[in-house]
Amino acid sequence: MKYAHQAVRHVRAGGHAVVWETDARAWMVVPQPDPANVSDLGYWSILDLGRQRYRIAKVGPFRGLAVARIPRGNEWIGRRRAERDSIWPGPMRSVRFDCLTCGACCRSNEVILEREDVNRFKKSGRDDLLKRPLVRKGANGKITLALLRNKDCRHMGSDNRCGIYEIRPNACRHFPVGSECCLFAREEELGVHDGVVGGEHPLKRE
Numbered sequence: 443m444k445y446a447h448q449a450v451r452h453v454r455a456g457g458h459a460v461v462w463e464t465d466a467r468a469w470m471v472v473p474q475p476d477p478a479n480v481s482d483l484g485y486w487s488i489l490d491l492g493r494q495r496y497r498i499a500k501v502g503p504f505r506g507l508a509v510a511r512i513p514r515g516n517e518w519i520g521r522r523r524a525e526r527d528s529i530w531p532g533p534m535r536s537v538r539f540d541c542l543t544c545g546a547c548c549r550s551n552e553v554i555l556e557r558e559d560v561n562r563f564k565k566s567g568r569d570d571l572l573k574r575p576l577v578r579k580g581a582n583g584k585i586t587l588a589l590l591r592n593k594d595c596r597h598m599g600s601d602n603r604c605g606i607y608e609i610r611p612n613a614c615r616h617f618p619v620g621s622e623c624c625l626f627a628r629e630e631e632l633g634v635h636d637g638v639v640g641g642e643h644p645l646k647r648e
């Protein structure tokens with residue numbers, strides 16, 4: 443890997459790197475995740491690739507860093523992230539988010555209810571939240587929050603506030619602000635390319 447050492451410098455300084463082994467084989471390299479930190483953005487950048495697992499490299503230039511193969515067919519995700527961030531010098535940057543002016547992650551999403559969510563709704567006397575039209579039940583027993591026709595979550599108000607905030611599902615509680623999934627939702631739903639002057643990413647692709 444020709445640029446492995448540049449990638450390592452970038453990651454050791456706090457960034458995330460996409461490293462191409464061949465045109466069709468790429469790796470996500472991030473600092474060693476902290477399992478106790480549910481907002482660990484490196485870990486989320488792996489999860490958001492559809493990967494649950496990573497390995498800590500024991501030898502070679504990536505020693506001590508977390509490495510995950512980008513799933514075949516999802517290489518475009520790594521390319522898109524790299525293009526988005528390539529206009530920024532350095533491995534990190536600061537972006538201020540205001541969820542109340544955003545709400546992107548409450549649109550076109552799939553919130554799967556966990557047993558804990560079901561219990562929380564019941565304990566709060568909100569059994570109605572487990573019935574149609576507020577949920578969809580799959581044949582496999584999976585319960586998901588139903589969306590409106592325009593794909594907004596049915597619990598999101600016109601002010602972007604969550605109508606069930608105190609008892610919202612775990613998936614919403616743990617959604618990591620500033621993560622790849624957050625940035626992606628903002629791009630897809632709002633056309634916001636964070637921090638880019640003029641709001642339009644110069645490398646945006648249709």
Ligand code: SF4
Pocket residue numbers: 539540541542544545546547548617618619620623624625627628
């Ligand atoms: S997409 Fe990100 S910034 Fe927007 S509401 Fe969700 S967590 Fe907040």
Ligand code: SF4
Pocket residue numbers: 547548549551553587595596597598599603604605606607610611614
């Ligand atoms: S339940 Fe609340 S936080 Fe979760 S997606 Fe709906 S509006 Fe957003």
